[in-house]
Amino acid sequence: MRILNPDTTTPDLSYDVAVVGSGAAALTTAATAARSGLKVIVLEKSQLLGGTSAVSGGMLWVVDNHHAREAGRSDSKAAGREYVQAVARGRGRTELLDAALDYGDTMLRFAEDELGVKFIFLDNFPDYRQDLPGAVLGGRTVEPELFNYREALGELAEYVRTDGRHPYTMQEYENWGAFTRFPWEQLSSRQDAGFAAKGHALVAMLLKACLDNGVTLAVDARVESLVSTADKIGGVIMDDGTRIAAATGVMIGAGGFEWDRELADSMLASRLYTMCSPPSNTGDGLKMAQRVGAMTRGTREAWWAPMSLTGTLRDGEQVGSLLRFERQGPGSIMVNRHGQRFANEAQNYNDLARVLQSWDSPNNQPLNTPAHVVFDQSYLERYGVLDHRAGEPTPAWLIEADTLQQLAAKLEVPAENLVATVERFNTHAVAGQDPDFGRGVSEYDRYWGDADSDWPNPSLGPLQYGPYYALQVVNGAFGTCGGLATDGNGQVLDVDGKPIPGLFAAGNTTENPFAAGYPGAGATLGPIMTLAYLAGRALSGASADYQASALEGAGAR
Ligand SMILES: Cc1cc2nc3c(=O)[nH]c(=O)nc-3n(C[C@H](O)[C@H](O)[C@H](O)COP(=O)(O)OP(=O)(O)OC[C@H]3O[C@@H](n4cnc5c(N)ncnc54)[C@H](O)[C@@H]3O)c2cc1C
Numbered sequence: 001m002r003i004l005n006p007d008t009t010t011p012d013l014s015y016d017v018a019v020v021g022s023g024a025a026a027l028t029t030a031a032t033a034a035r036s037g038l039k040v041i042v043l044e045k046s047q048l049l050g051g052t053s054a055v056s057g058g059m060l061w062v063v064d065n066h067h068a069r070e071a072g073r074s075d076s077k078a079a080g081r082e083y084v085q086a087v088a089r090g091r092g093r094t095e096l097l098d099a100a101l102d103y104g105d106t107m108l109r110f111a112e113d114e115l116g117v118k119f120i121f122l123d124n125f126p127d128y129r130q131d132l133p134g135a136v137l138g139g140r141t142v143e144p145e146l147f148n149y150r151e152a153l154g155e156l157a158e159y160v161r162t163d164g165r166h167p168y169t170m171q172e173y174e175n176w177g178a179f180t181r182f183p184w185e186q187l188s189s190r191q192d193a194g195f196a197a198k199g200h201a202l203v204a205m206l207l208k209a210c211l212d213n214g215v216t217l218a219v220d221a222r223v224e225s226l227v228s229t230a231d232k233i234g235g236v237i238m239d240d241g242t243r244i245a246a247a248t249g250v251m252i253g254a255g256g257f258e259w260d261r262e263l264a265d266s267m268l269a270s271r272l273y274t275m276c277s278p279p280s281n282t283g284d285g286l287k288m289a290q291r292v293g294a295m296t297r298g299t300r301e302a303w304w305a306p307m308s309l310t311g312t313l314r315d316g317e318q319v320g321s322l323l324r325f326e327r328q329g330p331g332s333i334m335v336n337r338h339g340q341r342f343a344n345e346a347q348n349y350n351d352l353a354r355v356l357q358s359w360d361s362p363n364n365q366p367l368n369t370p371a372h373v374v375f376d377q378s379y380l381e382r383y384g385v386l387d388h389r390a391g392e393p394t395p396a397w398l399i400e401a402d403t404l405q406q407l408a409a410k411l412e413v414p415a416e417n418l419v420a421t422v423e424r425f426n427t428h429a430v431a432g433q434d435p436d437f438g439r440g441v442s443e444y445d446r447y448w449g450d451a452d453s454d455w456p457n458p459s460l461g462p463l464q465y466g467p468y469y470a471l472q473v474v475n476g477a478f479g480t481c482g483g484l485a486t487d488g489n490g491q492v493l494d495v496d497g498k499p500i501p502g503l504f505a506a507g508n509t510t511e512n513p514f515a516a517g518y519p520g521a522g523a524t525l526g527p528i529m530t531l532a533y534l535a536g537r538a539l540s541g542a543s544a545d546y547q548a549s550a551l552e553g554a555g556a557r
Helices: 024-035 066-070 077-087 094-113 149-159 170-176 184-192 198-212 261-267 284-290 349-356 377-383 404-411 415-429 443-447 525-539 543-554
Strands: 014-020 040-043 119-122 141-144 216-219 223-228 233-238 243-252 302-308 332-335 371-376 399-401 468-480 491-493 499-505
Touching: 014 024, 014 233, 014 284, 024 040, 024 094, 024 198, 024 243, 024 525, 040 243, 066 094, 066 119, 077 094, 094 119, 094 525, 119 170, 141 198, 149 198, 149 216, 198 216, 223 243, 223 284, 233 499, 243 284, 243 525, 284 499, 302 349, 332 415, 349 468, 371 377, 377 468, 399 404, 404 415, 404 468, 499 525
Parallel strands: 014 040, 014 243, 040 216, 243 499
Antiparallel strands: 119 141, 223 233, 233 243, 302 468, 332 371, 371 468, 399 468, 491 499
16 A cells, blocks of 8 residues: 555544545545545555546536526426436436435535536537437536646646546537547647646546545555444455554445456346456455445446447556547448448447347347448548548558458458448438438437538538448447445445445445436536535535535525
């Protein structure tokens, strides 16, 4: 265990609160509890702070938030409730849905006013399921401001996890459109000057709040188990046997179990081929709480997403690359093992991944996989694909062929099907339509397209000339999102549904409120930080009174 700010430690490692992990869930609880005067330690298993949160987009989905109200957007908790119930297909647990909806904006205000985490409002980011009641065209998503993390964190900055990408906000992405139009030089200078964006900025701001409020931060600090005292959970034991006392309680924010491949294979509804969280997310939080009698819920679920394997490493392990514009930009399609399109490629990643998971029972094989994104030279020249740009040597993960027939042979799909699929798609794409799967109908699809393209629908365009390219698509996930059952204060429940005294949890270690659904951009971090904030408040002893007044003040329900 390496303590990064030794001046904050207590001589006998006795704290009020011990927090397991250092993603957005853990840091939100830590900073909230510390802000109310509690002595808190954050224990991070890997060498770096921030978890998946630090390499994420950092967006938060918060229904009826004050930024939207100030911008004159009309939203309400009632509309949000109707929408999330539809998205969760009636399977979300009411107590968690209520907590996420009723306290989302309270958390946002607290993060801004008390913790100094600053957000930008994304006015135009549409909810993911425009077809469901209560969806809005924009206003529920916020993202972190650009943040000079090096200036703010000093020597500790080097311990913050980053994906190393150029720092730009989603708002800037909206303005610039395609990656080929990005001011890369300006972004490099910004990076050199120590700026962070997205999840990196979010984590850095939360860490700053932790430092300002005296939280002890430790890396290389793997929590092995929980300490049960006579009447509560009262501390943790590290993997080297060190005991850390936590007089008020322990909060687990240890991420999902996706990197325990055996556990993931046995629990998840579908086979997970890759993920992009740090390999240290091995379900430790789940296991340590189960040992003291915790109940689990919703463990079939993950934040699913179509991904490709392009050799990106995280802590030495290969992680997936999320496919977004690559399947949503005009001029690319996705085909299945038969060389045919099988879904609206531009729909949200969570729903699209579920189509990838379909099983062909009569033939006892996957219905759609292996699947590939297919595009042409004109697409590559205009947009590039992931980090690859036209004119650079074709990377090993990209399959290239001069003709569609040759590409089909390389993909081992029937050539006549691939050719017919592209011809049919092209015929309709130039007219701005997709009669087969309705791509480009939803505002969500159009948002992710290219408004400056040469074609009538920003989501659709023809594949025009070779060489042609393909990229294999696999069923991936940001991380799992089922686990410990908690109440609306983030307190862990035992197998009989009773709170386990002194034990709190939030984030991907716990059951997600939306069950199989994914309502909008930021729908993991929004509720995660809300429940983590409520856990921090509850640990501070403020839960009942504070929540009653916050609820009244927010005019909730
Ligand atoms: C590319 C990408 C983009 C994304 N974009 C968004 C977005 O814009 N908005 C959104 O809402 N969601 C987004 N997500 C999903 C989101 O990042 C995660 O759902 C969220 O960060 C999970 O947070 P967490 O705090 O639960 O866990 P994590 O951030 O994963 O943190 C868990 C931490 O616990 C540590 N840990 C594990 N076991 C132990 C142990 N035994 N002892 C001590 N520490 C331990 C881990 O090392 C890790 O650091 C994205 C994900 C990815 C990969």
